[in-house]
Structures are given as structure tokens and as C-alpha cells.
Amino acid sequence: MTEPDQHSERQLQADGVQARVEELLRRMTPAEKAGQVTQYFYFRLPAGAETEPALGMDPDAQPRAVEEALGRGGVGSLLFVTDPAEINRLQRLALAGNRHGIPALFGFDVIHGLRTIFPVPIAMAASWDVETIQQGQAVAAREARAVGIHWAFAPMVDIARDPRWGRIVEGAGEDPFLGAAVAVAQVRGFQGTDYGQEDRIIAGPKHFAGYGAALGGRDYDEVNLSDAELWNTIFPPFKAAVEAGAGNVMTAYMDLNGVPASASRWLFTEVLRQEWGFGGFVVSDANAVRNLVTHGFAADLPDAATRAMTAGVDLEMAIQDPAYAHLPEALQAGTVGQDVLDASVRRILEAKLRLGLFDNPYVDEDRAREVLADPQHREMARVAAERAAVLLRNQGNLLPLDPDALGSVAVIGPLADSRRDTLGPWVFDFDLDETVTVLDGIRRKVGDRVRVESAPGIPVVQRVFASMFDMFGGNRPEDPEGFDADAELRRAVDLAGAADVAVVVVGEWQNMIGEAASRSSLELPGRQLELLQAVVGTGTPTVLVVMNGRPLDLRWAADNVPAILDIWYPGTQGGAAVAKLLFGEVSPSGKLPFSWPRTVGQVPLVYSHTRSHEPQNQGRRYWDEPSTPLFPFGHGLSYGQFEYTNLTLDHSSIQAGETVTVSATVTNVGQRAGDEVAQLYIHQRYGSASRPVRELKGFQRLTLAAGQSQTLRFPLGPDELRYWNAATRDWVIDTTTIDIFVGGDSTAAQTVNFTIGT
Numbered sequence: 001m002t003e004p005d006q007h008s009e010r011q012l013q014a015d016g017v018q019a020r021v022e023e024l025l026r027r028m029t030p031a032e033k034a035g036q037v038t039q040y041f042y043f044r045l046p047a048g049a050e051t052e053p054a055l056g057m058d059p060d061a062q063p064r065a066v067e068e069a070l071g072r073g074g075v076g077s078l079l080f081v082t083d084p085a086e087i088n089r090l091q092r093l094a095l096a097g098n099r100h101g102i103p104a105l106f107g108f109d110v111i112h113g114l115r116t117i118f119p120v121p122i123a124m125a126a127s128w129d130v131e132t133i134q135q136g137q138a139v140a141a142r143e144a145r146a147v148g149i150h151w152a153f154a155p156m157v158d159i160a161r162d163p164r165w166g167r168i169v170e171g172a173g174e175d176p177f178l179g180a181a182v183a184v185a186q187v188r189g190f191q192g193t194d195y196g197q198e199d200r201i202i203a204g205p206k207h208f209a210g211y212g213a214a215l216g217g218r219d220y221d222e223v224n225l226s227d228a229e230l231w232n233t234i235f236p237p238f239k240a241a242v243e244a245g246a247g248n249v250m251t252a253y254m255d256l257n258g259v260p261a262s263a264s265r266w267l268f269t270e271v272l273r274q275e276w277g278f279g280g281f282v283v284s285d286a287n288a289v290r291n292l293v294t295h296g297f298a299a300d301l302p303d304a305a306t307r308a309m310t311a312g313v314d315l316e317m318a319i320q321d322p323a324y325a326h327l328p329e330a331l332q333a334g335t336v337g338q339d340v341l342d343a344s345v346r347r348i349l350e351a352k353l354r355l356g357l358f359d360n361p362y363v364d365e366d367r368a369r370e371v372l373a374d375p376q377h378r379e380m381a382r383v384a385a386e387r388a389a390v391l392l393r394n395q396g397n398l399l400p401l402d403p404d405a406l407g408s409v410a411v412i413g414p415l416a417d418s419r420r421d422t423l424g425p426w427v428f429d430f431d432l433d434e435t436v437t438v439l440d441g442i443r444r445k446v447g448d449r450v451r452v453e454s455a456p457g458i459p460v461v462q463r464v465f466a467s468m469f470d471m472f473g474g475n476r477p478e479d480p481e482g483f484d485a486d487a488e489l490r491r492a493v494d495l496a497g498a499a500d501v502a503v504v505v506v507g508e509w510q511n512m513i514g515e516a517a518s519r520s521s522l523e524l525p526g527r528q529l530e531l532l533q534a535v536v537g538t539g540t541p542t543v544l545v546v547m548n549g550r551p552l553d554l555r556w557a558a559d560n561v562p563a564i565l566d567i568w569y570p571g572t573q574g575g576a577a578v579a580k581l582l583f584g585e586v587s588p589s590g591k592l593p594f595s596w597p598r599t600v601g602q603v604p605l606v607y608s609h610t611r612s613h614e615p616q617n618q619g620r621r622y623w624d625e626p627s628t629p630l631f632p633f634g635h636g637l638s639y640g641q642f643e644y645t646n647l648t649l650d651h652s653s654i655q656a657g658e659t660v661t662v663s664a665t666v667t668n669v670g671q672r673a674g675d676e677v678a679q680l681y682i683h684q685r686y687g688s689a690s691r692p693v694r695e696l697k698g699f700q701r702l703t704l705a706a707g708q709s710q711t712l713r714f715p716l717g718p719d720e721l722r723y724w725n726a727a728t729r730d731w732v733i734d735t736t737t738i739d740i741f742v743g744g745d746s747t748a749a750q751t752v753n754f755t756i757g758t
């Protein structure tokens with residue numbers, strides 16, 4: 001992988017960008033500058049869409065107000081438009097309304113694909129495959145740029161340790177080391193070595209910082225995190241994304257330790273810019289500047305604008321009535337300095353110039369159509385879905401299925417043939433017709449050789465409280481009048497009973513996960529468990545296929561269903577990938593990016609907890625249920641079988657600041673080829689703080705044929721051995737002994753140790 005070229009100041013000078021920016025700044029009025037630091041949603045909602053009270057806006061007034069603002073040069077950026085013709089039209093309005101010829105920057109939530117939908121981000125993280133992740137976001141960037149989108153509000157790099165929080169699906173899970181690697185891969189995928197190049201867009205890691213730690217997993221609720229947690233757990237993926245050259249960072253909605261994150265000068269100026277040298281622009285989350293008033297923090301909109309801008313928030317994302325429209329008043333009152341506003345405008349103009357927007361503001365609509373239809377993109381999405389799926393259990397090697405030995409398959413469950421759910425949340429520009437469900441995939445795979453029957457088995461399940469995302473077509477129609485739920489269940493169970501094998505596809509519907517989709521329970525919604533139990537009760541060998549973005553309560557299944565395959569929301573080609581996995585054309589190879597709890601009462605549950613004073617009772621912290629995970633962090637089976645041997649070190653002792661190299665041999669002792677993700681964990685025995693029992697500090701994905709071995713090397717240097725210490729309020733490398741564990745999950749047994757001397 002090539003190192004991204006951070007667009008240095010020298011480079012900007014060489015490109016003449018800085019001179020042009022300064023020239024523009026000299027000519028702009030305060031109102032024009034305020035316009036450049038304002039980003040508007042532009043919504044054309046489907047007829048009849050309910051926007052009240054979720055967004056509090058009038059669907060007609062909103063686009064009208066934005067077009068008026070465009071006409072007077074009052075818009076720096078727009079979001080939520082994906083149609084290239086519409087983008088060109090709005091760009092024409094922007095240029096006609098701006099006497100300096102400054103084009104608008106278009107952003108969008110390109111989270112896991114634009115037209116070609118890849119598996120959801122938590123799934124991509126479960127692949128532990130940085131190349132595939134990078135390629136996936138490169139495809140997303142290519143499609144986005146082709147339609148005129150210049151910037152993705154992604155990756156979401158928030159560490160999530162509480163699966164009640166719906167947005168766990170958008171991130172890389174619980175671990176900062178994995179999270180950082182996934183963040184870097186995504187930034188490189190979106191931006192390449194320079195986002196000014198063809199087919200590239202700006203990456204915007206979000207939400208800085210702490211959003212994933214919402215109290216009780218309740219979206220938007222306050223977050224209280226110690227400095228040690230922030231530096232050791234929450235910040236590493238952000239820092240890694242910044243070091244990879246991310247051009248943008250987004251703020252977070254919630255209060256962090258009592259102060260709205262979106263007005264934290266500490267976060268945006270001291271940590272992000274001063275400590276990490278971030279040179280891009282910061283955008284607020286949607287309405288987060290106005291919301292400083294809602295939080296009971298800012299007195300009014302001018303105060304909100306002042307506080308956000310002086311904290312370091314360059315661009316306000318607003319639905320309507322932006323607070324930054326009050327910046328000219330703030331300048332006049334002296335609450336915001338001219339230099340502060342100019343610095344923000346400068347960053348926005350620099351981004352536009354680097355993107356080449358002044359020279360090339362429009363897109364070619366024919367080319368956009370071609371790029372969106374590229375079959376290679378679908379192929380890559382399918383491979384990603386194959387690599388992301390996690391085989392949780394495979395008792396008696398029920399999987400892979402042999403199509404030649406099967407006469408019939410029953411594909412049961414409400415998610416077996418749901419196109420929209422196969423895609424997952426946070427997609428808007430998808431093509432349902434081309435989406436391959438699990439049922440479609442199995443049918444295509446076995447052709448006429450095997451009889452395939454299917455039934456959903458249960459009635460439609462709805463959220464108790466509707467989602468604001470339902471207005472984008474996510475909600476399901478109610479069952480028809482007179483629907484007989486018991487008869488439907490019986491029909492599905494009879495089909496399963498008569499088949500040679502049953503594949504039961506259950507989980508959460510896509511609008512039950514994501515933003516504003518937190519949950520108080522982890523149970524399978526509706527009568528899905530009952531359906532699964534009845535199918536297994538027929539005695540037909542059953543494969544459970546789980547469609548999810550968070551761990552669900554699978555206690556019964558883990559004891560009673562022989563094979564469990566977690567496919568997440570696998571995207572456009574999801575069903576094709578699942579069929580290949582089920583029938584053994586490819587081996588499952590994903591690994592869990594979080595600890596899978598048994599029950600919601602255990603959360604938050606992480607593998608990297610400290611030892612405590614009774615480590616021997618770690619699994620018995622509750623008297624009613626083991627406190628260990630159902631499946632550990634890093635777990636995932638394969639059709640191959642991997643053994644770890646020869647764990648060795650090149651040094652038994654090092655000085656702080658030096659590096660030790662760990663070697664281990666992995667052998668596929670199974671009968672079939674497969675990929676394995678080898679993982680390295682450390683534990684510091686003693687020092688100036690108690691450190692976690694295990695911390696991931698290295699991983700490598702490798703392909704091994706049956707019988708093949710490979711020796712891996714993992715360097716452990718200052719970056720892996722240091723940590724932020726609450727006592728000294730600084731980074732330390734202690735004098736200590738470090739235990740190392742290498743294996744296929746976070747319970748790896750192979751161990752060796754070394755000392756760090758003074």
C-alpha cells in the first residue's frame with residue numbers, strides 16, 4: 001500500500017491554491033464568508049413523506065429556502081443530493097449566485113456504497129481485511145464522484161461497546177487497534193493518495209468524539225468518559241484517520257463530560273489541530289450548532305455560532321436557519337475574530353480548489369450512469385460479503401452443504417427474501433431490483449438440481465416508535481387483514497420438516513439498527529425465536545443465518561442449532577455471497593469485531609477489561625448467568641482448521657522505545673483451504689496503571705491451503721507498548737513484563753513473554 005501524500009503547505013503553494021484562496025478572501029464580504037461556512041441539506045422528499053416531527057421541517061419550504069440562499073451566494077456546501085442532473089442544476093445556481101465564481105461542495109452519507117451497496121461497516125470490520133475495506137470505499141468514492149459528490153461523511157470511527165446503541169452497525173466495533181486499522185483503510189479508499197485525483201472524494205471520520213458511549217446505549221444521550229478512556233480507546237481511530245490524511249472531521253451530537261462535543265475547543269483546536277496537526281476542515285453534525293441552544297448551553301443562535309466557530313468548527317451542517325448566518329453580527333460584536341472566520345473559510349476554499357471544483361464544477365451525466373452500472377463493482381461487493389461473514393458455530397461440520405447430496409432446501413424466515421433488509425441501513429441510492437437475497441442466492445446456486453421452498457414464517461414486526469429514516473422507504477407494509485400468524489408459522493415449519501436441510505434467516509430488520517435505532521433488548525424481534533425452535537424441532541438439520549448489525553441474544557441457538565452463520569447486512573450481492581459460503585465454494589473467514597454477550601444484562605462487555613482483584617471469578621460476576629461472552633472478540637470459524645505453533649521472540653528483553661518482533665507459525669491442519677485472521681494480544685503484568693488482561697496489538701489475514709503453514713511476524717514497538725496514564729496525565733512505557741498471546745481469537749492460548757527494562 002502506498003503512503004498517502006498529505007497535501008503539504010508547500011504543495012498547496014506550488015499548486016497556487018494558497019494565493020487564490022487569499023485573493024478570494026480579500027474580496028469577500030462577511031456575509032459571503034458566512035455563506036461559505038454554511039452547509040445545507042437539500043431534501044426533495046417522496047410525496048406524502050412524513051417529516052414532522054422528526055426533522056421539524058416543511059418539505060417544500062426547505063428546498064425553496066436553500067435555492068434562495070444559493071441565489072445570494074449564501075451556501076458553501078450542500079448535502080443529500082445524489083442525482084447528477086440535480087447536482088449540476090444546483091451547482092449552476094450556486095455559480096450564478098456567487099460573484100466570485102465559488103462552486104458548492106457536495107457531501108453525502110456514502111457509508112457502505114452509493115449504488116453498489118457493500119456490507120455494512122461493522123461487517124467490513126469483521127473481515128479484518130484492510131485491502132478489501134480500502135477497495136470497497138474506493139468503489140464508493142468512484143460512484144460518488146461520478147454523480148458529483150465530493151465528500152463522504154464516513155468513516156464512522158466511533159468505538160462502540162454497548163450494542164444497544166444502534167450506530168454500532170456503522171463502526172468497527174469495540175477495539176481501538178482494529179478500529180484504527182479499519183479507519184485508515186477507509187480513508188485511503190475514499191481519498192487515494194490525494195482526494196484531488198480522479199474518482200476520489202474527501203473522507204470525513206466522525207463523530208469526534210465519544211458518541212459511541214451514550215449512556216444506556218441511548219442515541220444522543222450524554223457521554224461521560226475519563227481522559228484515559230478517551231486517549232487509549234476513543235481517540236486512536238481518529239488519530240489514525242487524521243494521520244492517513246483525512247480531509248475532514250465531523251463533530252458529535254452529545255454532551256461530552258458536560259460540554260456539548262460540538263463546542264469543545266479542547267477537541268477541535270487543542271487535540272485535533274494542535275496535537276495531531278489536522279489541516280482539513282471540521283463540519284458540525286446535522287444541526288449540531290443550532291442545537292447548542294437546545295442543549296441549554298448557548299443563549300441563542302448568535303451565541304451558538306460564536307461558540308462553535310471559536311471551538312474550531314469550520315462548517316455548519318444545517319437543515320434550515322443556520323446559526324452561522326449570524327456570524328457577521330458576531331464579527332461586528334467582536335465575539336468572533338476576523339482571523340478565526342477567515343481561517344475557516346480558507347479551509348473550505350482550499351478543499352474546493354484541491355478537488356479541482358473551480359475548473360470542473362459539473363459532472364458528466366452519461367459517464368455517471370456508466371460508472372454506477374459497472375459490473376466489477378458488484379463483483380467486489382460480493383467478495384467483501386464473503387469475507388465479512390462470520391461462522392459462529394459449525395457442530396458436526398454441517399457446513400458446507402453438499403448440493404449433490406441434497407434433494408431439497410427450505411429457506412425460512414422473514415429476512416430470507418427481503419431485498420431492502422439485505423442492503424442494511426444508511427443507504428439511499430440503491431437499486432432493489434438487482435439486490436440478491438439469500439433465497440435468490442441459494443436458488444441461483446443450486447439451479448434445478450435441488451428443490452428450494454421458502455416461507456417468511458412470521459408476521460411483520462414493526463418498531464414501537466417509528467424511525468425518521470422510514471421516510472426513505474424503509475418501513476414495511478402491515479400484514480393483510482385477516483393474516484393468520486399461527487397458520488403462517490405452521491406452513492413454514494412444515495416446509496422445513498419436509499426438506500433435507502433448513503436455512504433459517506432471522507435477525508433485525510434494517511430500520512431496527514442505525515441512527516435513532518437503539519434498543520433496550522437484544523432478543524430476536526417478534527416470533528423469530530419461536531420459529532427457529534419449531535424448525536429445529538422438526539429434526540431437519542438446520543443452519544441459522546443471522547442478519548444483524550449488533551450481537552443478538554443467541555443463547556438458545558448456540559446450544560441447539562448446529563450451524564450459525566452471521567452474514568450481517570451483506571449488501572447488493574449479499575445472497576450470492578451467502579450461497580457460496582453455505583455450499584463451500586468459499587470458506588467463511590470473518591472474525592467478530594466485538595465480544596458477543598449472552599444477554600443484554602451484560603452490556604457493556606469488552607474483552608480488554610482489567611484484571612480486578614478477583615480474576616478467577618471473572619466469569620461469575622452475576623449469580624444468574626455467566627459473565628463471559630457467548631462468542632469472544634475475534635472469534636470466527638472456517639472450513640479450514642488452524643493451529644498455532646513456534647511462538648518466539650527476537651529479544652527476551654528490550655529498553656523502552658525499542659521494538660521486539662514476535663514470530664508464530666500458523667498451519668491449516670484441516671481438509672479444506674481457507675483464510676485465517678491471526679491475532680496478537682498483549683498483557684502488561686504490572687506498572688504505573690493496571691492494564692487490560694488482553695489488548696489487540698497486531699493481526700494478519702492469510703490464505704492457507706490444506707496442510708500449508710506460514711510463519712508470521714508482528715513488530716511490537718513504542719506505539720503498541722505505550723499507553724496514556726491517568727496518574728501522570730501523559731503517555732508512558734512502563735518497566736514491566738509483557739505477556740503475548742497469538743491465536744485465532746481473543747482467548748488465544750499460545751503465550752510467551754518479554755521484559756521492558758529501564
Ligand code: BGC
Nearest residue numbers: 109153206207253285286515
Ligand atoms: C448523523 C451523521 C450524518 C448526518 C448527515 C446525522 O444525523 O449523525 O452521521 O452524517 O446526519 O446525514
